[in-house]
Amino acid sequence: MAALPGCAVVPEAAGRAQPVQASPAAVAVAPAPRPAAPAPFRYEGQRIQGGMLVGTAPAGVTSLTFDGEPIALAPDRRFLIAFDRDAGPTARLVARYADGREQVETLSVAPRAWQIERLPTLPKVSQPSAEFQRRRPPELAQIAAARKQETGAQGWSQRFQWPATGRISGRFGSQRIYAGEPGSYHSGVDVAKPTGAPVTAPAEGVVILAADSPFTLEGNLLMLDHGMGLSSAFLHLSRIDVRPGQRVRQGEVIGAVGSTGRATGPHLHWGMVWKGRRLDPMLIAGPMPG
Numbered sequence: 001m002a003a004l005p006g007c008a009v010v011p012e013a014a015g016r017a018q019p020v021q022a023s024p025a026a027v028a029v030a031p032a033p034r035p036a037a038p039a040p041f042r043y044e045g046q047r048i049q050g051g052m053l054v055g056t057a058p059a060g061v062t063s064l065t066f067d068g069e070p071i072a073l074a075p076d077r078r079f080l081i082a083f084d085r086d087a088g089p090t091a092r093l094v095a096r097y098a099d100g101r102e103q104v105e106t107l108s109v110a111p112r113a114w115q116i117e118r119l120p121t122l123p124k125v126s127q128p129s130a131e132f133q134r135r136r137p138p139e140l141a142q143i144a145a146a147r148k149q150e151t152g153a154q155g156w157s158q159r160f161q162w163p164a165t166g167r168i169s170g171r172f173g174s175q176r177i178y179a180g181e182p183g184s185y186h187s188g189v190d191v192a193k194p195t196g197a198p199v200t201a202p203a204e205g206v207v208i209l210a211a212d213s214p215f216t217l218e219g220n221l222l223m224l225d226h227g228m229g230l231s232s233a234f235l236h237l238s239r240i241d242v243r244p245g246q247r248v249r250q251g252e253v254i255g256a257v258g259s260t261g262r263a264t265g266p267h268l269h270w271g272m273v274w275k276g277r278r279l280d281p282m283l284i285a286g287p288m289p290g
Helices: 129-149 281-285
Strands: 009-010 017-021 040-047 052-054 061-066 067-073 078-082 090-097 100-108 116-121 169-172 173-176 186-194 198-200 205-210 222-229 228-236 253-256 267-275 277-279
Touching: 017 040, 067 078, 078 222, 129 205, 129 228, 169 267, 186 281, 205 228, 222 253, 228 253, 267 281, 277 281
Parallel strands: 116 173
Antiparallel strands: 009 017, 040 052, 052 078, 061 067, 061 090, 090 100, 169 186, 186 267, 198 253, 205 222, 222 228, 228 267, 267 277
């Protein structure tokens, strides 16, 4: 009789052929393919307290979270993340693919040595006046509402430039300790300039706040949205040249240096915030020209 495929034929005692299964060792088994290693992310910027990164996600990524918070992904797969002044030593970026896979990136965040001034015999501050307490909550509400606006601006993807050039008179993150009690740290960078010196847009943006009258602390306050949750604030202006909702180009004049609000002299205070995290404009715009 004919032999069955995969079997050997051996004679029985009665002379009939009986099929016997071949040894498993004789059957070749192809090894399972190893899963491909995930493609790497690409980043531009500094992984440091107060710093910002513009990243590019691998192909196939459909969503991102940064420390558990959803992050927008541009059509070209670029995205923005940043680190607060007091950010911890690591941050977690999670990418999800269309097929359900996850890719986790743990980013190391470099610490910084902040400029701390200790005043052991000076009390922190006097009690705020009744007028300040009346005016301040509506001002803070305006600022918070402005930062919630999503305008679709694309300035976040540009290389930022200084809105004014000159001597840096106040650095981001500096702080005073009054008789053992810490005061608020400096939330931006100050550029000393005479009153009336032009202030320009550091990147493309949309005006999200242009104060009708001086705020108690910020004076004439102007804010720009740069997209992806990133905004700039310009304080103590002597004038504001743009209106809410207006789109401005990088380098366009938007106002002028002044000393309105709580200021000891004419200067520009430039602050930057990403999703509630305060950033150092010096890290984003680079060294002061000249």
